[in-house]
Amino acid sequence: MDFHENGSSPFAWRLEKVGRVDSSNDLVLKRARDGEREGLAIWAQSQRNGRGRLGRSWTSPPGAGLYFSVLLRPPVPAEQVAALSLVAAVAMAEGLSQAGGIPVGLKWPNDLRLAGKKMGGILLEYEPKGGKRPWVVVGVGINLKSPPEGYPAEFRDSVTSMEAAGCRVADEGEIIQTLLGHLARWYGDFLASGFERVRQRWEALCDGIDKHAAVSVAGGPIEGIMRGIDAGGRLLLEESSGELRLIDAGEVVER
16 A cells, blocks of 8 residues: 655655564564665554563554554664654654544653553664664554553553543554654654754653653663753753753653
């Protein structure tokens, strides 16, 4: 299924729908290594081994969520690729707000949130890691409905679904095309104008700005006030000393 999106889309999405797979990201990664051109989107009905950031699994039962991955080949240096996770986060938040009728917020770097709980996430994977121009796979998982058996115990108090939060849950095909349309527009804007407009919009959508938070990083947790993100997408955390600390990898836990 090919479709063009109005606006600054640099390509036509080529959307392929598949059944139960190990991981939609793995399918797109393989196609990328085989030379697939930019714009491929694979939509899986369920995943056996869906994954999120930090090596975590992503619960992906049939009928409960939307699971898809897209291939991008951005003409940017490798050091700018990480910013695409925030580009995707802005696009998904706006698209879900449009589709569901309720504003969707963000938590750094790319959690999608409703009523203070996670309802979706984004996983960015890319190759090669060295000096060559990379290709990028953006994986998206969204909880449309709570699974009949509920969420795993370790996530039960921190996750929600669009249905549980009172969103309108439209046809899945309609939702994914809305999301891909927003992603095309923001990706095109990023390529044309850089990260600044994305940064501003991400901060407007983040529900943790100017709030106290603990951030889990490699050296142990640190605390402070979240002040936004910098031009590279790194978190700006104001410590009790007043010093601004830049964090490029970690996980935020609000206090």
